[in-house]
Amino acid sequence: MSASRAHGVADKQCPVCRELCVKPAALPCGHVACLWCTHCSMSSLGESTCALCRNEFTALPALSRALENHHMWCDPRAFCERLKEARKEDVERGHKSPKFEVCVVAAAANDDARSKLISFDASVVGVVDDDRDMADVVLKALEETECGGMFEEMRMFDASAGEGVAAFHACCCPSRTEVVSCGELASRPVVCQQCGTLYERAHADALTAKAGEGNEWCFCGGTRPPTRVIFSLKEDIESAYPKDFVDASRKRCDQALAECLVALEREAELKANVEGDVDDVDAKDETVSTSTHIDVGGARTLVFDHETFTHFGVGCDFCGVYPIVGPRYQCAECKDSEFMGFDLCAKCMQNVFEHPERKRDYRFAQNHTDAHEMVLVRPRPTMVHVMKSLHPELSANQIIQWLDNQATASREAEAEAAEDEAQAAEADASESDEPEEGDMTEDEHQ
Structure with a gap:
């Protein structure tokens, strides 16, 4: 391992399982954990928290291919x-999780960006269908003198x-040609929460500013803001590349962000001058949706x-x-064939209809396709839903705790x-064995 790659694995350990992250997912706060560890530690009732900083989040982040490739580059054997x-x-x-894939970035060939990107040999991994087989291929290559095949370019890369x-250190935002990526070094790395794509923070800020709050800014259709800077990756990049x-690279990225903000300000001013004041128009939502009714006694439903x-x-x-x-759509075909089933929220269901050409990576590597039938699932209220409707001031966790306490009290009662009944039965049995008054004992009878 070269000096530029001599990064320890301590800062790449999952905070939950304390093992090396081989399926890393970046949380909104910028901390990294295993995909499955993150899923298992999340709350099914609402907001979840980061194991390190306790920052709240509500969605399972995607596996980041860039982080995965970076972790392997730092210590392939481990x-x-x-x-x-x-x-x-x-x-x-x-369980089932996405298999390892090489992070490949096509860079813009212009003077403003770094066009020379180095990656692993994707053709080698492409023919391997299982992570264990891929690991064997890599370990075998490491034992060879020339370390050929998959690691040849990365071995020579300094x-x-x-x-x-390195392709997994490069920003993947679209360049001015809108065909290939800019290829700049993501020295302040952030990732899209929906697909895990790596961006330079300045370029991600420019994309989100262009899109506007709550709109699609990533090519995957992601609308949630990018994560905060991933400091573990940032420190590795700063120690691997020369300071100048x-x-x-940062100067070019900051300049691109400044130009973007100035252009947006001019566009907003021009739009305000042309359109002037526009009266708001009230729109009525006439969408008809099915619902579930539950009678809770009396005339209340x-x-x-x-x-x-x-x-x-x-x-x-x-x-x-x-x-x-909100609305939940379930795949009728994957419901029984996939171990985790397959579900989509209303927003992602709409995304499938509007953008069928987009590549979509699913969280647990399901074999779902757009040709499968998606069914709208009717609300299935539980006791938690009922109690929440009757007592909106309580949180779902408080209701669960109250129900647990009630169940515990019921079991204890x-x-x-049962103990009192057993003691009473024992007392009745002992009384029945004693002779009643007026009855002769066996000795008296003789």
């Missing part, structure tokens, strides 16, 4: 050994020379509507929101009643 262990654990637990950028190389219903324990397999709030 990464592959852990990858084989993780795959074995998945099989034993019945980031400290400042002559190129990093500073020059609770109504659970699609638009506001929370599907506890069910997440969207595209954007990762967990639990789904039943146990006490």
